[in-house]
Amino acid sequence: MVQIILESIGISPERVIMDHCSSAEGAKIAEIARKMTAKLKELGPSPLKISESE
Amino acid sequence: MELEKTYDIGTSKNIMELMKLFLKANIVESVLWFDTKKTRFDLAPKEITNPDDLTQDLLGQYCLYNYDRLDTTANFVRKKLDGAKNKKIAVIAKPCDIRAFIELSKVRQVNLDNILIVGIECPETINKKVLIKTLEKEGIDTEKIVGESRISVEQISFKLETGNKIIDIKDGLVYLNCTRCPRKISMKSDLNIGERGQDKWIVQIVSEKGKKAIDSVATDNLISGISEGENELVNKLIDISQQNRAADFEKLDAMTNKERFKLFYDTFSKCRKCASCINVCPVCFCHDCDLQRKTKLERADKKAGVENWEKMDRILYILTKMGHMCDSCIECGKCSQVCPVGIPSADTYRYINDKIQKKYGYVAGNSVDEMSPRSGIEIKKLLEALNK
Structure with a gap:
């Protein structure tokens, strides 16, 4: 649902993910975080931030 | 009276009489009618419990909060009437109000069992400010208007004491959102009313509840017979809305x-x-x-x-x-x-x-x-x- 909103207003929906892991899966959390940060770095700063600084 | 049949009811005054009958027969405890201050454009919703107070025959295609009002029917019932939780209310509602009632009942803010919904076939909402300006330009005194109806896709006719005056619909007179709305006739109400031709109203029985209500009052003087056909004007407006809508989305998708x-x-x-x-x-x-x-x-x-x-x-x-x-x-x-x-x-x-x-x-x-x-x-x- 959030992804739909973001796409409709022109922010790439990949910026938000939802996943689930239990408290025993520390490695999985780290893996997801790593993946996400890599993706975000690839996408660059959010268009919201760019518009603010202009 | 039969389910899903449409009956002629005559002028808009007869709809008021029907509401009076509902009140007298104790089918509902109150009716959400409207009150006016100066002109018929300053309408406000008003709860009426005594059938004798039901005197202002102001119903028109547009006169039902269809001018831009802040207090929609649904909002008024939820905020001022406590969501009809303890008493039975009859309301006249536009299709979007009916949708609001449905959404509110999902989150238990209104009790749909207690609301007798009289839906109206909606010919789009008019921007009051633009309308008054247009009327002034044409030299029409807004206080003298006694009725109005949309006669075609491009024109609205205003009834004055001296005769009719036809106004063309130009940009801004009808709200943009309404020209994108494909749901102008709701089938989730109990009864539906609509204007087919100038001051010729129909009543359609939609649900069992509506049928029960109308069967338990004597309507012989009001209802004259079965009406054939559908509301062609509103159907035409729905088609146009759908096209507008698709064009908008296409533009955004591209x-x-x-x-x-x-x-x-x-x-x-x-x-x-x-x-x-x-x-x-x-x-x-x-x-x-x-x-x-x-x-x-x-x-x-x-x-x-x-x-x-x-x-x-x-x-x-x-x-x-x-x-x-x-x-x-x-x-x-x-x-x-x-x-x-x-x-x-x-x-x-x-x-x-x-x-x-x-x-x-x-x-x-x-x-x-x-x-x-x-x-x-x-x-x-x-x-x-x-x-x-």
């Missing part, structure tokens, strides 16, 4: 993310956080609204260290509202109508709604049993726990 963001940012960064759109929204119901606690937001933003937080906050404000409302927006367009700086937020909601419909097949306000893909499962679980 944009790249960057262009879409620019459009969004340019329109929404004018927001002044006045909360008009929240107060007018018929499905926004939280008693303690997160977005209206200003100090809290300010502090949070300062602490989070967002640069330029003042402007940022506006976008967050819009996004928070979108997150709350996107799966229950019924596309009434009130948020665009009341916005003091003229942000067309309804356009964005409409686009989001379309996407939700394509992905989940869910349309807000269509049925009481359909639950939102987001919060529906949780609400169902809660209700089951409550009913145990």
Whole structure:
């Protein structure tokens, strides 16, 4: 649902993910975080931030 | 009277008489009628419990809060009449009000069992300010108007004491949102009324409840016979709306993310956080609204260290509202109508709604049993726990 909103207003929906892991899966959390940060770095700063600084 | 049949009822006065009969027969305890101050454009909803008070015959295709009013039927029932939880009320509602009632009943804000909904076949909403200006330009005294009806897609006829005056519909007279609305006739009401030709009204029996209500009063003097055919004008308007809608979405779909963001940012960064759109929204119901606690937001933003937080906050404000409302927006367009700086937020909601419909097949306000893909499962679980 959030992804739909973001796409409709022109922010790439990949910026938000939802996943689930239990408290025993520390490695999985780290893996997801790593993946996400890599993706975000690839996408660059959010268009919201760019518009603010202009 | 038979289910799903349409009957001629004569002039709009007879509909008032029908309401009187409902009150006298104790089918409903009160009727949500309307009150006027000066001209028929200053209508306000009013609850009437005594049948003798029901004297103002103001019903017209447009006269039913179809001029831009802040208090929609659904909002009035929820806020002022306690959601009809303890008494039976008859209301006349536009299709978008009916959708609002359905959405509100899903979250237990109104009791649909107690509301006798008389739906109206909606010929789109008129912008009051533009209308009064247009009338003044034509040299018509607004106080002398006694009736009005839409006679074709391009024209509205105003009934004066001296005769009829026809006004062309030009840009801005009809709200943009209404020209994109494909649901102008609702079949979720109990009875439907509509104008077919000048001051020739029909009543259609839609639900068992409506049938029971109309059967238990003597309507022989009011109803003259079965009416054939459908409301061609409204059907034509629905076709046009659907085309407009598809064209809008096509345009937005063709944009790249960057262009879409620019459009969004340019329109929404004018927001002044006045909360008009929240107060007018018929499905926004939280008693303690997160977005209206200003100090809290300010502090949070300062602490989070967002640069330029003042402007940022506006976008967050819009996004928070979108997150709350996107799966229950019924596309009434009130948020665009009341916005003091003229942000067309309804356009964005409409686009989001379309996407939700394509992905989940869910349309807000269509049925009481359909639950939102987001919060529906949780609400169902809660209700089951409550009913145990």
